[in-house]
Amino acid sequence: MNQPLRGTSVLIVEDEVIIGLMLFNEIAGAGGKPMGPVTSVADAVKEIESQGVDVVILDAKLVDGWGADLAVFLEQRRIPFVVVSGYDKANLPDGLKAAPFVAKPISLPILLDAIRSLMPGEAPGTPLEAR
Secondary structure (H helix, E strand, O other): OOOOOOOOEEEEEOOOHHHHHHHHHHHHHOOOEEEEEEOOHHHHHHHHHHHOOOEEEEEOEEOOEEHHHHHHHHHHOOOOEEEEEOOOHHHOOHHHHOOOEEEOOOOHHHHHHHHHHHOOOOOOOOOHHHO
16 A cells, blocks of 8 residues: 555644545545644644644645744744645745645645655655655
8 A cells, every 4th residue: 555654744734624634534545644634823833732743734824814824833843834725826925935835626646745845855756665
């Protein structure tokens, strides 16, 4: 079975619960340890402080503000993140523009590739058998 995330803990920060649950199932199916989904900056901070996390999937717009507010917190703690959004990347707040970006509707292969690109020693597009 193909498990490209091999135990990586992934916090899903997504204000649309159905999308968050879909991502949860997909991350689990890819061998990751999904956390969440949470819908707000405040809940994401609580989750990270209580459990720690390897990578965050971060929606650009959350119930209590922009994902850019959480991005500052993540950068201070050196937690990598992938931005997912229905907005064009050019229209995102500055704090989100430099991160890997996956447009909605989300393509799972593109999202997994973006997550793997953030993992130490990994590069997007590297065949899994070479890792």
